Amino acid sequence: MKTREYEITISPTGEVEVHLDGFKGKGCLEAIRFFEKVIGETKDVRQTSAFYEPDEDVQIHNEQRH
């Protein structure tokens, strides 16, 4: 089981800021799409360093050839 955490701030004008935590790689894109579907249109996305780490579900196989 993986834990995802979100910190959501809804301003008095209704604008929403979502901090997505617990993701590595582009797995958070699916979460972003969920919030877009519920709330509206994305105005800005700031990706942190973890965004550029390998996707969690992608397995990298090193094949050695002789």
Place this chain on the structure above:
Amino acid sequence: MSAIVIITPIVIAAWPAFGSAVAAAAVSMGFTVLNEGVNQTRLTEHQQGGLTVTLDVPNSAAVTGGLGRDQRIRIARDGIIAEFSRDARGRDSVCVTGEGYSQDALRSMGEELAGRTVQQYVLAKLKTEMAGRGMDLVEETVGEDNSVRLRVRHWQN
């Protein structure tokens, strides 16, 4: 942390949901709901004896198909009366009036009410959709600037 996303809300709601958001915003700002219904008499300067300011509710998309057309909800506080309505084209607006208040003060109040209504609409929709996805609301707080902060946890396989 993986990303920070800023999302501009779009209000697409049938009247019951929109009316509930207005009522929630009203209560959070100390207003009292006077009445809600269809085809009530429109709020006018003549009725109240003060200036009247009418503003569109920002980011509200026209809802077609007769979902709450000509609905109105009226709220009041300290001599100010505000009326949210949805016209025949599905456009949401707020009309604010109050004797002894300047146009700027009424406009400012209308903008704050409209914003807080959008905030309450987004909050209610988020809670419903997140619960449907099995997301747990761990904490909900209201900041000094009236922002609503939610901490949500989601367990995934």
